[in-house]
Amino acid sequence: MISAVLKTISLLLLMLVLNACGEPQQTANSAAPEKPSQRVMEEQFQALDKARGVEKSLQEAAEKQRKAIEEQGG
Numbered sequence: 001m002i003s004a005v006l007k008t009i010s011l012l013l014l015m016l017v018l019n020a021c022g023e024p025q026q027t028a029n030s031a032a033p034e035k036p037s038q039r040v041m042e043e044q045f046q047a048l049d050k051a052r053g054v055e056k057s058l059q060e061a062a063e064k065q066r067k068a069i070e071e072q073g074g
Helices: 002-020 036-071
Strands: none
Touching: none
């Protein structure tokens, strides 16, 4: 009987400690989060910029390879 009470108390204390360590919840007075549509658009623009960078790198590598082939007499 005492062990069951101790287990219950231990479990409650553990839950309390874990809850205290969590991130604080936002209240209604805190700054409004960014609109989801704006966030999605921003992520899409970032992806496009990244793709443009990759494309540029690939074009530069292809040009470098073409020049190397031409120099070797190909």
